[in-house]
Every structure is written in structure tokens, then in C-alpha cells.
Amino acid sequence: MSNKWVNVDYTDPMGRTGSSRVSRNTGEPIQIDVGEPVKQGEGMQAYISYKITTNTERRQFKMPQFSVIRRFSDFVWLHGSLCSLYPGVIVPPLPEKLLVGRFSPEFVESRRRALQVFLSRCAVHPEIQNSEYFTVFLEAQDDALQHFKQEALTKSKAKHAGSGMGLFQWFDDTIVATISSTLGAQSLAVEKLKTNADIQVEDISAYIDALEPIIQGLAKHAHGLTKRAREIADGLFEFGVALTLLGQAEENQSLQTALCHVGTCSDKLSVLAAEHAEKELMLFEEPILDYIRLVQSVKAALIKRNEVRNQYHATVMDLEAKQTALQKAHSKSGAVNTEKIDAAEADVTKAQLRVDEAKLEHDVVTERVLREVDRFKHEKLNDFKRIVLDYIELQIQYNRKVEDEWGAVIPKLQLIQIESPGKPAVGTPPPPPPPFNAPSSTTDVAL
16 A cells, blocks of 8 residues: 555645545645636526636646636536546535626635536546546647537437446336345345444444534534624724714713724724634635535445445345345256246346446445545544634734734723812822931021
């Protein structure tokens, strides 16, 4: 394993550093930037295009630096293609679609960041980074991309239409679902097929099912913190306006000046709070929401593995049925039955071939899922370490700035002179007493 994989350091779209295991032969640097979102078209046909710029030394690309224009539907095509090409792989998730408000600046920028995370994850994935689909997506111009899409679609249709091209073309989906739902009750052989890998996958499924609501709860509270930061920003702005108005209404010049200073400080703090809310969104809330989508990708990989397992079990049951039919044919004597025996033997041979093919597919996908989940757990540990550290550092920096702003106002408030009739102004030090000289003699005292 050490000869095939290496740890490669990288910087993610949010500026955080990390490392990931990648194929040794494609460990060359790559940087992908998603930027310049532009609205194209009007009405129902309108969409946002993005400029994707790639800088890389990887040999799979024709040039070291290039740019293309892509829209969200192109990302959806790439994601769907990767899911089909690599069953069992945890394909990086895409951001959700939005029907209302999809052209708002906030949503467009949020989607841009999520799309960059998607491509950055694909670029360091041990299998996806080598995919022809990924390479074409990054470097092909629009006409070439559309041509590649059409060719891929044509090949896919030809594969599904051809006989013997796929592992399970011989089985109708309804039959597979029916047989799979009654496994165990009908076949002792299927029960014996349960392996240690099956137990591992069951444990992983339980782990993911328990993890999902926890991360959803964390995302809910992260959203609450971001919302609260925005409310604080609005409240500080309104508080500053109110203090400034109060100061303008005062006749006392020093009090007027002091209140205006506090109002100005509050206005500065409102700007800081708004910036803080935006940073909390980028460095805390969005990564948590992204992990909810990533957990969904893990579940999709597990579901695909279960589908392959069910298909494998279905081939085993079909083989058993064919073997039973052959035994019945042998039990009947007569020359007429020879043709049935030959046909039954041919069916058994084909069924055994399908079992072998299905088992190979099952083993490949199972091994891939186990490897992918192990990688997911490792990266989750690193990611959440960074997320929490970023959040703590963000709070420390913000509170220091708040303290500095308030601290700068205190000297100005201490200069306020509040005068009362017959008394010295509060805040002004009393006049020093007259100098006192000790008497030198009794005479001096008498005088």
C-alpha cells in the first residue's frame, strides 16, 4: 500500500491547509479556482456561468494553465457520471438546487464556494482524479464537452441495449427487487454468503445513521450562531444611531461629545459584527452543511453496495433454480428428455458465469466502500479539527477587536466634566493644597 499512495498537502477553497492520500503517479500539484459567476440569459432560461481556472503539473492535461466556462448543469452531469462510473465511491457532493432566489448575490457566492470545494475534493480523490470525465470537464471547451457528453450517452445506450454487455442485463429490475426482498427465507446458500465484509458494512451503516442527526443538529446551532451575529450587527447599528441622536439633543458639550463617541464606536462594532457573521458562515456554518451533504454521499455509496450485493444474491438464487431444474431433468428418463437436459445444463453454465461476474462486481464494490469509508473517517477527523480551531480563533480575534474598540472610548468618557453648583467639576482633579512649611520656633507660631 505504501508504494501506491502518498500524502499530499493542499489548501482548500476556504484557505485551510490539509493533506490527503492520493495516487503516487498523479501526486503532482493542482489548483482549481471557480470564479467570475455571471448571469446568462433571461427568464426561465437564465442561468449562472462560472469561470474555472486550473493550474497544474499533472500529465493528464494538455497545458499547465487553462480556463473554461461551465454552468451548474455541467457540474450535475459530471457528478452523475462519476457516480455511475465508480459504484461504491463516495463522490463529493454538490450544493442543492434552489428554485427561488437562485440569482441573489448571497446564494450565487455560496454556490460558487461549494462548487470549488466539490472540484477540489475530486482533484485529490485517488480514483476520480484520474477519470477522463473529470479531465474533460476541466479542460475541454464548450463544443468539445458537448461532443464528449453525446459520445458518452451513445456508448451508454449501446451498452445497455447490447446482450451480455452488463452483469445483470438478463434480470428485470422488478424480479431483482422481488427476489432480494425474500432472501434468506428461500435460500440457505444466500445465508452462507454473509461475510465479515457484510458485517463491517452493517456497522458502517449504523455509524452513518447515528452520525447524520448529530451533524444536522450541529448545523442547526451553527445557523443560530450566524443568525445571532447578524442580529447583533443590526442591534449595534441601531444602538449607535440612538446614542448619536441623544448626544445631539444634549446641551452639555462634553456629554454631547462623549455620547457621539460611543455612538461612533457602536457603529464600528456593527461593521465588525457583520464581518464576523460572514466569517462564521464561511468557516463554520457552510462546512457543517457541506458535511451533511457528504454524509448523504456516504449513504449513497452504501446503498449502491447493497444493490450490488442484492444482485449477486439474485444470481446465486437463479443458479440454484437452474441446478434444481437440471436435477429434475436428470430424474426423468427417455430420449425426449435429452434435449431438456442439454438445455438445463446450458442454463446452469450461463447462470454460473453470471454468478462469477456478479461476485467479482460485488467484491470490487465492497472493497471500494470499505476503503472509502475509512478515508472518510480520516478526513472527517482532520476537517472537524480545522473547523473547530478556525471557529475558536475567529471568536478570539473578534472579541479582541471588540475589546479594543470599547477600550478606545474609555479615555474619552473620562474627560467628561460634570459640574454642580458650588462643587468642582466631577472628573477634574481638585486643586493642590498650598505648600506647608513647618514652624521653626514658638515665636513664629505666636506671630
